[in-house]
Amino acid sequence: MTAPRKPVDRRPVVLASVTPLASILGSGLLIIVPVLESTLGALSVVGVVAICVVAWLIGTVIRHNVIVVEKREAAGTLDRVTARLGVGADGVIVIAYVISVALYLRIMAQYLVGFVDSAGSALWEPVIACVAVALIVAIGAVRGFAGLNRLDRVSLIAVLILTTVLGGVLLLHDLTTASSGSLRLPPVPSLPPLSVLLILGGIVITVQGFETVRYLGNEYDAPTRVWASRLAQIVSASIYIGFVAVATPVMGIGTHAGADATLLNITGRIAPWLALPLVLSAVLSQFSAAIADTAAADGNLRGLNKWFTGPRPYLISGAAAIALAATVPTLSIVAIASRAFAAYYALQAVIAMRTTTGILRKTGFAFLALVMLGVTIFAQPAS
Template sequence: MGSSGRRQSRRAVVVATVTPLASILGSGLLIIVPVLERTLGALAVFGAVAICAVAWLIGTVIRHNVLVVEPLKGAGSLDRATLLLGRIADATIVVAYIISVALYLRIMAQYLVRFFASSAPDFLEPLIACVAVALIVALGILRGFRGLERLDRVSVVAVLLLTFVLGAVLLFHDGSSLVGGDLTMPPVPRMNPLEILLVLGGIVITVQGFETVRYLGDQYDAVARVRASRVAQIISAFIYIGFVAVATPVMGLGTPAGADSTLLDITTRIAPWLALPLVLSAVLSQFSAAIADTAAADGNLRGLSRWFHGPRPYLISGAAAIAIAATVPTFTIVAVASRAFAAYYAIEAVIAMRTSNGFARKSFYAVLALLLVAIALFALPAS
């Protein structure tokens, strides 16, 4: 490959990285700190490391299926059982995407309400989320989402910029506290190890997004998508672990401020001038992620059956998302969405096991599938 070809290949990887990275960072940074605070306190960074490590292992499943399963399917070489598993996975990811749409827009509403109307009635958050779902569904039916592809790029740039600035502010605060001798760490909550593992399993959604490379086959070849998946996971892991590390000393747990419900709580205490940019970033990233998952659910539904045509996929997924957003608390939606994605990843792991060679590799995928089934069945919301 000449230098021009290598440059084009690198550019394809960079551009392809935007979609999974935007999806991974979409809601994760907004919810992972308060969840880990309530679960692990001073040990929060170890939770972030564990979550990112599990995400990387799951990522190997998706990358195997891009490189191995897709060509086999294209050549008509997959057996009927594996094809059926693929259909079940496609149906499962639709459910996961619908739940995640409700989650994204509840998070968006939570940040808007907490910033602009902190004493608002309880129904305002679900109302805003439901209106946003209806708006997205109407947009999809009337115009489609073409022309909104750049929203992902704007969203990921905004999130990365805000994360860098907020992380730097938190690091400076931590350093100043350390020099002044008043650096304190939050207490470690009293939870048994099994409960901690189940709560950590309930926030798999925070690192979800690397599987989106499965649906970029019309734009990028398999090698570019696999590399993009790896790059997105590496970048997001560094961001998550580093951000949680600098945020831990300023957690409200164990102080008069109390446990934080959102990242906005920490930001308001430490850098109130960043509160509005954080809210704007939350609105942009969550709305963008909700549009992406609505479009993905629509595409998968149409692929499942000819019955899903015209506006039906939008109306069905929209109605389900509204029902969830209107009735289920945010942290519960986090756990339910994590369960749905864990179920999808478990099926993909079984597919990888069936299409891989060697006892060690097959055993790895089998064990990972069992772990994901356990998360799908038993994951808990943060209390």
Template sequence: MPRLSGVVRASVTPLASILGSGLLIIVPVLERTLGSLSVFGAALVCGVAWVVGTSVRHCVRVVEPAQASGSLDRVNARLDQAGDAVIVVAYVISVALYLRIMAQYVVDYSDPGGSALWERVVACAAVALIVVVGITRGFAGLNLLDRFSLGVVLVLTTVLGGTLLLHDVHGQFGAGLVLPPVPDIGIGEILLVLGGIVITVQGFETVQYLGDHYDAETRVWASRFAQLVAASIYLGFVAVATPVMGLGTPAGPDVTLLDITARVAPWLALPLVLSAVLSQFSAAVADTVAAEGNLRGLSRFMRGPTPYLVSGGAAILLAATTPTLTIVAVASRAFAAYYAIQAVLAMRTSTGRTRKAGYGALAVLMAAVTLFAQSAG
């Protein structure tokens, strides 16, 4: 195992990306889909993400060195290039998504029911800021932003989760916990919705594009570490938030976590908004770093500030023109397509029938999500 300090440093980008991907949206989506069984939905999504992560880590260890040495066969090389192209599109979409979610929390807090135009303006301004920092300070500057934002997010998430836990404990020993009902939705629709929130666990694959900064083994362990930490946070947060869901009450299903905090502890609204701003911003930074590294590998013309300008310009266009929930569904499909390609690569380069069959089944699953995933709205 590589040095722990190196693993922790390398995990900043994937962990920031994973937490920013879903911490703010997974609770309301699972509430409307599974109600009191939300934690099982979170566990299923995190479990699938871990399996997908094994294929990504296999590619870091096996495909990446073969590509660098020129020993990768033509079909696998083409698959690898196709994956690189797909993931760039996915990252651009995800950057637009994160900053639209961030803008939604800022606008809702400062002006409840405010104009959607301001959400787009705030999101586009945030993209522009990230591009400027990337061009002027490069990876070091963006990584510093990521480390600061992630640290604050972890503190604020602990405060939010702890407050919800205290509320649950008080309810259990008082009037008793009242869990939300399980919506009358078929298993097929539930699976389609869960497939549509693949974006909520995206981020562990960003280690593939940090090869200029960390060796392969450090990146593999960083990916594992980030996934385990993020999964524990997701499961714990969903568990303590479930008893406070508005589903089945006069409040109705929650649209954002602000709805829950307004009922439980209004003073949590500002910390939640700060967490929203920093988590989404840090996730956008993480995926901008990954997109920039990927674009440089795709074309010799992607040098200097060009990768930041290309990815940033496309993200601004999306953030300015596309509804948030539409971006969620499209981003999930884009990442699922990339994960399907990674699974095929892992299947073709692995040894043993069991491994090949497992990666093949994973490829089929991710292809199904790409084709049939349903919007969470």
């Protein structure tokens, strides 16, 4: 007789979901609306649903590896080729996390500088980003994961509240304009289907974050992390889809100079009083996502080699992120980060394919690996 499965405690699941949820929301909530509007126009919701579906499928790969691969690693029964693929994937994701931390904090700096000075400043953006990286590294080096996770919770709660308020205002605006008969959606751009797919692939970083549970093994057990990954993806997908749905009609209004390029521009037209809350949301979401990925990079580096102990992982990843934030333009960081995460997901899918049973699951994982390999090679960066 099979023993009943032990129920998962909800509190640890909620706490464990903070890191992946913060990372996912920070990854793309601020950039996905303008990119989808310029790519799909009125069909933007279709695009975000497709992205979320693909993200969920990749999430099944990560969750499989948490349950199956980690157990085999602990038992020493993982074959040599798969083990080497895992080490390679861990190396790739460290690079991806370092890039993403630099990206998040550059976006944060852009919103801060854009709010204070609409003309922006090529000097202050990298300076602010580098200071933020140094602050996160200092907290991680002194307080470790506990310190970062506590800060992450506060930031995430504030982001959820501010996003809800902004989404509610956009929904009210949509309903008001619809009742007056003046609601209009943006036109659907006449892009070839292949170009649309390549652009959507180029913003894979907008859903990055659910894989962070792979590197929280020292804090939570495998079932808790699997459920936390699912919860984070469900919550983030509902937020992304709902936010794109209410923001798309607003993007259709445009300006005399053309469509808006950022949510800050949209908010300035529709509800100027929300500009400050939006900037606060941008600052907190990007800071929160940077914290989440810094914690994940730390856990990953510690698993790669015993040399990475104490504050070393934080200092090394922080120094690399500062170098990127100080020297590389934001859009270039987006392109590099998307490809790095796609490469990591491709490797994880290959690992899942090699460790699963059943022809359907093997075929599905192999297909996902090929899709992510295609994104790594051919994806067009967000613009």
